[in-house]
Amino acid sequence: MSDAVRTLRALHRDRAAGDPLVLPGPWDAASARAFEAAGFPALATPSAGIAASLGYADGSTPAEEMLAQVARIVRAVxxxxxxxVEDGYGLAPKELVERVLETGAVGVNLEDSDGSVLKDPREQAELLAAVRAEAGDALFVNARTDVYLRGAPGPAAAALERLRLYAAAGADCVYPIGAPPEDLPGLRAGLGAGLPVNHYARPGGPPFAELGRLGASRITFGPGLLNRTLDHVGLLAGELRAGGF
Incomplete structure (x- = not known):
């Protein structure tokens, strides 16, 4: 186990209820350096943010370009x-693990939808188990379920069923992306206190400490930080058009 993955695992353990792990999502080397300089102890790349920075629609980035950008980010900090790494890009678990480790990353997000279609949860659990077997303790595995995004009926119960399977398959953390804050206590209770739960924070949502008290162990932002940055770029562009700086 590398020092970096050991550090990442330790950051998820024994957190106080009001102190979730906040992981900013850099989309390039410059943003990664800015987040590190602000004092964040780890970073979590967002596939949608990287896609936008490279000129692709979300979900359309070739694996080679996604992994190359991850490698640039790792080298910068x-x-x-x-x-x-989205749904794994159709790579066999051995190749996926090898290529992620080549970037220097020490963790992965793997989601359970293919395009707009949810995968069979048992097949996804088998993929996660295979990734865990190939990676051993070299990667921190965050298993994402997209039931909230895909409009599945009874999303809290459906998410809980899937996330229990994924935890049993060896996931280190689970991620019910799109779950509203009010569902966090039930998910937390159903999953048990020892399993970290990743929450997707949105602008205007509860403060991080409150999300932690509700049940979030870890907070990420998807492309939200890039989107806010682009809002500022738009304002700057307006100033330039008006003749000022």
């Missing part, structure tokens, strides 16, 4: 980086 000294803190651990975990990478969103």
């Amino acid at each position: 000294s803190v651990p980086v975990t990478a969103d």
Whole structure:
């Protein structure tokens, strides 16, 4: 186990209820350096943010380009980086693990939808188990379920069923993306206190400490930080058009 993955695992353990792990999502080397300089102890790349920065629609980035950008981000900072690799790009678990480790990342997000279609949960659990077997303790595995995004009926119960399977398959953390804050206590209770739960924070949502008290162990932002940055770029562009700076 590398020092970086050991650090990432330790950051998820024994957190106080009001102190979730906040992982900003860099989309390039410059943003990664800015987040590290602000004092964040680890970073989590967002696939949608990287896609936008490279000129692709979300879900359309070729694996080679996604992993190359992850490698640039890892090289730019000294803190651990975990990478969103979407649904694994159809790579066999051995190749996926090898290629992620080549980037220097020490964690992965793996989601359970293919395009707009949810995968069979048992097949996804088998994929996660295979990734865990190939990676051993070299990667921190965050298992994402998309039931909230895909409009599945009874999403809290459906998410809980899937996430229990994924935890049993070896996931280190689970991620019910799109779950509203009010569902966090039930998910937390159903999953048990020892399993970290990742929450997707949105602008205007509860403060991080409150999300932690509701049940979030870890907070990420998807492309939200890039989107806010682009809002500022738009304002700057307006100033330039008006003749000022």
